Amino acid sequence: MAKRHRRTGDTGHVQHLKTSSKHGDVLAVSMMKDEAPFLLEWVAHHLAVGFTDILVYTNDCSDGTDTMLQRLEELGLCHHRENIIAEGIKPQPSALKHAQAEPIVRQADWVLVFDADEFLCVRHPSHSVEGMLDDAVAQGATGIVITWRIYGSGGVVDWSSDPVTEQYIRAAPPLWNKGWGVKTLFKFDAKYWKLGIHRPSIKNKWLETDFPDSVTWLNGSGRPMEDYFKFRGWRSIRRTVGYDWAQMNHYAVKSVDAYAVRKFRGNVNNKKDKYNNDYWSLQDRNEVEDQAALIHAEKRADIMTELLKDPVLNELHFAALDRVEARLDAYRKTDAYAELREGLIAAGKVPITQIEAKPPKARDPAKIAALMSRVEKDAAAKPIEERRSDTIAGWAASDGDPYVQGDIDISGEIGLEWVENHGIELPADPRVFSPESLDAIILSRFERRHARNIAGYLENCPRVLEIGAGIGFIGMRMVKMSEGLVYMAQDGRAPLVRYGRDLAGRADVASDRLKFTDGPLVFPGDWAAQASGLAAYLADFKPDALRIGRASDLPAEILANQDLIGLSRIIIPVISDAQADAYRAxxxxxxxxxxxQEDPDRASAGSLQFNRAS
Structure with a gap:
């Protein structure tokens, strides 16, 4: 056991750093081993977001983590317990078993169990656990299931003592389902619940009672979770993921040097060779920028400043930094460090589409059914429309648009998998394409139906204008297929237009035959449905055919106010019979x-075709 520092000086000067809650004791529970360089930031951050208490179990610390926690306990800011591990038990289950019996936990009203490399980010409008719980309780909820966001190194190699949440601001896309592990903030009652690392479980004796009916959990956007999650599961799925209220930022790798430090001390659960290059590839995801955690930065920094005013904590914190930096200085002079560095940099270039997470255990329906309680079976027997939510927005757009919804961020360099699709190489880029479209690209089926049939729709139309063209993929396909055809691809999403222009250049598509523009259809001074920009395209480019790639960009009421005299054909792609009927109406x-007039025979090939009547 680490030697305790004797209580030093006045400890009352930091009591104002703790908060109270109308919801009672809101407790963060964690397990740590050798986290001293990051500890004060982690504590300050979680005081800032609104936890009223923090409890940390430690085992086998050699860098002063336990001593720092003991001092924080003396200051009344958190609680420290030694994780006494029985033979044959791993550290995490051991700590959870201790926590289950711990008075501080048993008297808590709300509990969240999470790790030292995880930082709760509250995106709820209040930016506080308190405000989030206010809204959850107003809905009658007893838990909030918070999904991971996986943060990578951001290309950072060297060690820095700057705050983790400020150094690392690039992450996996929010809809990357391999990063959808969860942590659960829930209303705790030791009588009914058994703690777990991702979510608690209902004790067996209560499974056949009415208790499960009293459990109401929300997802990270404040929407109801499906009933199945009361009983099993530790990951979000397409129908349950959400980040509007909260996300659990998971900084599993940090910089190359920080990763080396992590390898020095092993992991809290004693997994052999966990921190290898494959783990780095999985966790070093930097596809998009996400600075959400910075909403807590000012308050966290103020608390950190106050903590460092304590002479004991100050000494312990900077001694920990000195130790790790000295150890790194020595390690950097070795061949092992050079090998580690080169290996991790290479591993970070693996495209996200080639990442293989540890496969889940195969589902055995018979075994699951045998384990299900009567209450769970009753829930599973409900009609599918009652027990399932809709797939979350963004997985695949209802109108068939294949791109990421909202702002498209293509900053930063990431590894990409390139796959030929209909004679054109496309990148499986999660910053640009929706998850469903990524799957199609990898299978060489992007816009498959339209790419196969577009030539027939545009026969005898040498000049084509497409509105809502995205990256201009159909235009690239047509220019490559048709000698002399000129295609203008318009889209109001400027990043897509730039991306498409670069792809066309890479594919050697002649720029004088495929023209890109992000010019607006409607000018600021236009009256309703005037669309002077569209009128200019029609008058200046003089297309023979108009393809409405995204109907929301060019609704019928705008088309009604245009001079279409020069057009001989209008094409509107569809993804279903229902959509075809809606667009037709x-x-x-x-x-x-x-x-x-519509050519009714053409709809079966994937688009409505309207020809000028002869």
């Missing part, structure tokens, strides 16, 4: 008035 009356 919207566009057919307008186009009929403009002298167009």
């Amino acid at each position: 919207d566009y057919a009356p307008v186009l009929t008035d403009k002298g167009f």
